[in-house]
Amino acid sequence: MASGPRIAIDAMGGDSGPPAMVAGAASAFERRSDLTFLLFGDQSAIRAELDGHAALAAACQIVHCDDVIAGTEKPSQAIRRAKTSSMGRAIAAVKAGEAQAAVSGGNTGALMAMAKLALRTMPGIDRPALAALLPTLGENDLVMLDLGANTECDVQNLVQFAVMGAAYARVVLDLDRPRVQLLNIGTEELKGTDELKEAAAILRRSTDVGMSFDGFIEADKISRGGADVVVTDGFSGNIALKSVEGTARFVTDLLRRAFTSSVRSKIGFLISRPATELLRHHLDPNNHNGAVFLGLNGLVVKSHGSANDKGVANAIRVAARMVREDLTRKISEDLASVSLPNSQAAQ
Incomplete structure (x- = not known):
């Protein structure tokens, strides 16, 4: 056996x-x-x-x-x-x-x-979060959460999401100290809601956690490769995710239309086919399949409904790796290093 x-x-x-x-x-x-x-x-x-x-x-x-x-x-x-x-x-x-x-x-x-x-949720976690991998122009994908499980989040939720996302990134991206940023309307410290600013202050002080907190990130920089973990509430996260997915489909459809518009463009497609195949592979959601419910007393992975066998295999590999790396234990250990006001994680 x-x-x-x-x-x-x-x-x-x-x-x-x-x-x-x-x-x-x-x-x-x-x-x-x-x-x-x-x-x-x-x-x-x-x-x-x-x-x-x-x-x-x-x-x-x-x-x-x-x-x-x-x-x-x-x-x-x-x-x-x-x-x-x-x-x-x-x-x-x-x-x-x-x-x-x-x-x-x-x-x-x-x-x-x-x-x-x-x-049920883990001790020290108020709400579970939905996390997924997104492609970037950097050396690795990035982890983004929450993507729709919680439409409204307070300071504790955001900090807990950051801790869970960083632990997940260490497992699936094999990073020692993932770069973590909070999604905001600007990168300046004075920008954003009070919850975002307070969460940022707590994360800056949490130097013993296995992450490098790099402040705020704007939505147009998500795919540039400057962050390994992007943290937000589920309302904003779901909108950002759908925008990224929609843009990817728009680009691929636009290229397909352009390459089939004339005989000359069809010849151009044949010449540039290696590059377009690389683009198609990079944007294929099956290569990044496997969203995870973080913060539960057990591991659950959500495969995309339209995933093919390659996508399902990726989701299974994500699940298996979390088991082997004991992700739940890593999250618990990191939570103990973060000081949250009125949080069970500090107890």
Whole structure:
């Protein structure tokens, strides 16, 4: 029996369901054969996909679930079926210690609600945050949080997000002291809300935490490569994320239109194809797939609903790496080094 991480997978989640989820697990397993999986969902559909992956099948256990959470369901509706749905039972496996992390491509709101209810927040964390990797022009991707879990945040939330984001960046980006910045309307110390300015003051004093706090960053600098972790509230973070994604699609669509507008442009496309392929690879969301709910007593990774097998494999690798690096312990240790007013983290 392999001794590596055991990952619970909601095989019914995402736009493609079992085909993408099982193929993604197979791809991840090819790179790390110490992984094992619990696959939750329709047994016949999952087994049909496993028939093409004999090596993976030996490392999997199927847990049959008739119930599937639809992408259109409200979290309040979905949470009532946490005990019967493939998503809910995958999370329950983490809570019970049957798996070390859960991966789902399903309804984000439902996944967050179920995970928070089942796993609860870590000691010293008031609210969990949704973090993801974004491409940059620098040497590595950056971690951004919160991306929609909390529309309003106070000082403690922002500082806790910074600590969690830095710990996550040390794990997934292999950085000793990630550069952390708060998203703001300007870089000057006097700019922004009182919450942002107070959070910045606390982070500047927190020199014992494994991060380098570099003040504020404006939205147009997010992708330049000057920061490793960008911290904000979920309202602003979700808007910024959608803007980045929309801009990426705009650029690729504009290039496609330009390269097909005439015979000359088509010839130009053939000449510049290596560069455009590099651009396509850099902007492909499957290469950065795997958003994480940080701050829970258990690891849950959200795969993009439209992710293909490569994207699912990346989400699984993110989950497995967090398990191996014991991310939850790192966050707890860092929280103990931060002095927050009226915070449980200081106790």
